[in-house]
Amino acid sequence: xxxxxxxxxxxxxxxxxxxxxxxxxxxxxxxxxxxxxxxxxxxxxxxxxxxxxxxxxxxxxxxxxxxxxxxxxxxxxxxxxxxxxxxxxxxxxxxxxxxxxxxxxxxxxxxxxxxxxxxxxxxxxxxxxxxxxxxxxxxxxxxxxxxxxxxxxxxxxxxxxxxxxxxxxxxxxxxxxxxxxxxxxxxxxxxxxxxxxxxxxxxxxxxxxxxxxxxxxxxxxxxxxxxxxxxxxxxxxxxxxxxxxxxxxxxxxxxxxxxxxxxxxxxxxxxxxxxxxxxxxxxxxxxxxxxxxxxxxxxxxxxxxxxxxxxxxxxxxxxxxxxxxxxxxxxxxxxxxxxxxx
Amino acid sequence: xxxxxxxxxxxxxxxxxxxxxxxxxxxxxxxxxxxxxxxxxxxxxxxxxxxxxxxxxxxxxxxxxxxxxxxxxxxxxxxxxxxxxxxxxxxxxxxxxxxxxxxxxxxxxxxxxxxxxxxxxxxxxxxxxxxxxxxxxxxxxxxxxxxxxxxxxxxxxxxxxxxxxxxxxxxxxxxxxxxxxxxxxxxxxxxxxxxxxxxxxxxxxxxxxxxxxxxxxxxxxxxxxxxxxxxxxxxxxxxxxxxxxxxxxxxxxxxxxxxxxxxxxxxxxxxxxxxxxxxxxxxxxxxxxxxxxxxxxxxxxxxxxxxxxxxxxxxxxxxxxxxxxx
Numbered sequence: 001x002x003x004x005x006x007x008x009x010x011x012x013x014x015x016x017x018x019x020x021x022x023x024x025x026x027x028x029x030x031x032x033x034x035x036x037x038x039x040x041x042x043x044x045x046x047x048x049x050x051x052x053x054x055x056x057x058x059x060x061x062x063x064x065x066x067x068x069x070x071x072x073x074x075x076x077x078x079x080x081x082x083x084x085x086x087x088x089x090x091x092x093x094x095x096x097x098x099x100x101x102x103x104x105x106x107x108x109x110x111x112x113x114x115x116x117x118x119x120x121x122x123x124x125x126x127x128x129x130x131x132x133x134x135x136x137x138x139x140x141x142x143x144x145x146x147x148x149x150x151x152x153x154x155x156x157x158x159x160x161x162x163x164x165x166x167x168x169x170x171x172x173x174x175x176x177x178x179x180x181x182x183x184x185x186x187x188x189x190x191x192x193x194x195x196x197x198x199x200x201x202x203x204x205x206x207x208x209x210x211x212x213x214x215x216x217x218x219x220x221x222x223x224x225x226x227x228x229x230x231x232x233x234x235x236x237x238x239x240x241x242x243x244x245x246x247x248x249x250x251x252x253x254x255x256x257x258x259x260x261x262x263x264x265x266x267x268x269x270x271x272x273x274x275x276x277x278x279x280x281x282x283x284x285x286x287x288x289x290x291x292x293x294x295x296x297x298x299x300x301x302x303x304x305x306x307x308x309x310x311x312x313x314x315x316x317x318x319x320x321x322x323x324x325x326x327x328x329x330x331x332x333x334x335x336x337x338x339x340x341x342x
Numbered sequence: 343x344x345x346x347x348x349x350x351x352x353x354x355x356x357x358x359x360x361x362x363x364x365x366x367x368x369x370x371x372x373x374x375x376x377x378x379x380x381x382x383x384x385x386x387x388x389x390x391x392x393x394x395x396x397x398x399x400x401x402x403x404x405x406x407x408x409x410x411x412x413x414x415x416x417x418x419x420x421x422x423x424x425x426x427x428x429x430x431x432x433x434x435x436x437x438x439x440x441x442x443x444x445x446x447x448x449x450x451x452x453x454x455x456x457x458x459x460x461x462x463x464x465x466x467x468x469x470x471x472x473x474x475x476x477x478x479x480x481x482x483x484x485x486x487x488x489x490x491x492x493x494x495x496x497x498x499x500x501x502x503x504x505x506x507x508x509x510x511x512x513x514x515x516x517x518x519x520x521x522x523x524x525x526x527x528x529x530x531x532x533x534x535x536x537x538x539x540x541x542x543x544x545x546x547x548x549x550x551x552x553x554x555x556x557x558x559x560x561x562x563x564x565x566x567x568x569x570x571x572x573x574x575x576x577x578x579x580x581x582x583x584x585x586x587x588x589x590x591x592x593x594x595x596x597x598x599x600x601x602x603x604x605x606x607x608x609x610x611x612x613x614x615x616x617x618x619x620x621x622x623x624x625x626x627x628x629x630x631x632x633x634x635x636x637x638x639x640x641x642x643x644x645x646x647x648x649x650x651x652x653x654x655x656x657x658x659x660x661x662x663x664x665x666x667x668x
Contacts, residue, residue, distance in 0.1 A: 198623055200619035204619055224537070262538060268570050
């Protein structure tokens with residue numbers, strides 16, 4: 001974590017609550033805290049991974065940052081190209097429009113995220129048209145350049161999405177996100193719908209383009225191995241909260257939260273061919289009715305009395321890793337006891 | 343000497359659709375023995391699911407046609423050619439769900455949304471056994487408990503939509519093993535699940551296999567999943583088996599360029615090596631390909647590879663490969 005650099009995106013206390021207003025027939029009423037008080041920073045040219053199981057709120061975080069959803073509270077401070085810092089949360093859609101050029105999104109499903117009635121050229125030109133560019137020749141030149149950047153050919157521009165395979169469509173989705181020359185991209189499960197042999201290609205393209213266009217990514221995924229491959233820093237989410245943040249190599253070397261540890265153990269691995277005996281039991285709890293104290297306590301093998309009553313804060317720890325002092329964060333009451341005093 | 347349970351002999355099959363004809367299976371030679379665990383690995387469209395469904399005739403006919411070969415199920419010593427049985431006839435109906443059973447990827451779409459878990463399980467059990475309603479209920483609850491479903495009595499009365507994804511998959515497993523099958527196909531049983539739940543379900547399947555002493559065929563796109571689960575692996579590509587061997591042979595000494603490339607293109611937790619993606623993508627199923635199915639993505643492809651389909655050759659210790667170069 002380079003503390004001197006100025007963050008590109010600073011998420012501060014982000015909250016996304018959904019109220020369940022039941023009608024006469026509804027049995028449940030209350031508030032679902034899908035995202036509750038999330039803080040993290042993404043630095044220029046950094047890939048920040050957000051991992052967690054389904055229902056932990058990772059997608060909601062991505063959408064709230066891009067204002068595809070209206071956050072309930074908190075700040076998303078984005079540093080624009082010209083150096084201005086803006087909080088995206090209070091802005092309306094009109095005010096956001098110039099910023100939309102700089103922040104873009106890549107979606108999970110390459111089949112539903114491209115309009116079947118538009119040619120690839122129209123799909124790629126649309127973000128620029130929305131920005132008010134009308135010069136047809138310029139639009140075509142841009143589309144042509146971008147399609148080549150993602151490894152397809154200019155002749156593909158005339159075709160419709162149905163003529164492409166899943167991997168090719170995901171390339172088109174990437175080209176569409178990049179055509180406005182953004183600085184920050186939210187990639188939500190961008191490779192999970194793809195076959196393994198194609199997944200590796202897309203991961204390569206993403207890291208190549210990151211260097212070429214000086215991009216920063218928020219890479220949202222459930223797959224810890226993919227995150228390890230692509231990301232510089234990782235945040236682990238559980239039930240709407242971040243439970244651990246650290247540099248990728250630090251995190252994978254030694255987790256500082258029991259959930260991260262359990263998640264890593266659950267991943268089947270080609271190298272280590274054994275079924276672990278300490279499989280995490282149970283399932284992610286209902287977000288409408290979260291457990292008291294630490295949300296993970298009912299599945300945690302280290303659980304103590306304090307975990308049942310007091311919600312842990314995300315605390316910063318310092319540690320020496322490869323001879324350097326590094327900072328990392330964990331939201332576990334027992335982090336020091338379990339992991340650091342060994 | 344292992345006893346044969348299900349045998350595919352030179353099976354070729356096609357789908358005839360409006361868009362054309364696909365060569366879905368080509369020269370499939372595969373033997374499943376009693377009590378063994380086999381992994382079938384491949385990417386989407388490689389024919390892995392079709393291979394399993396063919397054994398219990400779950401494919402849409404007449405658009406699906408077996409053009410050559412036979413699939414023999416050894417039923418207590420009497421061989422039955424499944425392909426020749428009458429579709430939905432008595433014989434295949436008494437095998438399907440009872441002796442050969444299946445777990446699907448999407449439990450929500452393979453369970454009925456309008457019947458309780460109990461009534462679905464009872465129907466299956468009463469179809470295949472002489473139990474009456476009460477006995478069937480007791481047996482169903484016992485099976486749910488075997489699949490480690492907590493509060494089995496309550497779940498018996500529940501509808502599918504009341505259960506979580508992991509719990510639905512447990513119910514599917516309970517149903518699949520309720521008539522003590524000799525062979526269980528698990529077709530991507532954990533693909534729709536979270537990693538922690540996936541680990542639970544995989545270890546459950548492994549336990550159940552040992553308890554019931556049945557054969558298991560685990561079909562998946564994820565080599566890492568089969569690595570921990572099975573004794574032998576068949577790697578499929580574009581309707582061909584390109585490599586077959588023990589889990590050690592396939593993972594430690596892969597011989598086919600596709601298997602090698604597949605292993606190198608998977609990101610893992612324990613290695614720092616850069617990924618080596620396979621160039622290109624799986625060809626369109628309607629495309630007519632001559633020669634080896636993999637040549638256009640292979641670095642070693644020669645003139646011969648483009649012209650002829652390599653034979654499926656047995657090398658040392660039962661390791662089989664379909665490649666001229668290996």
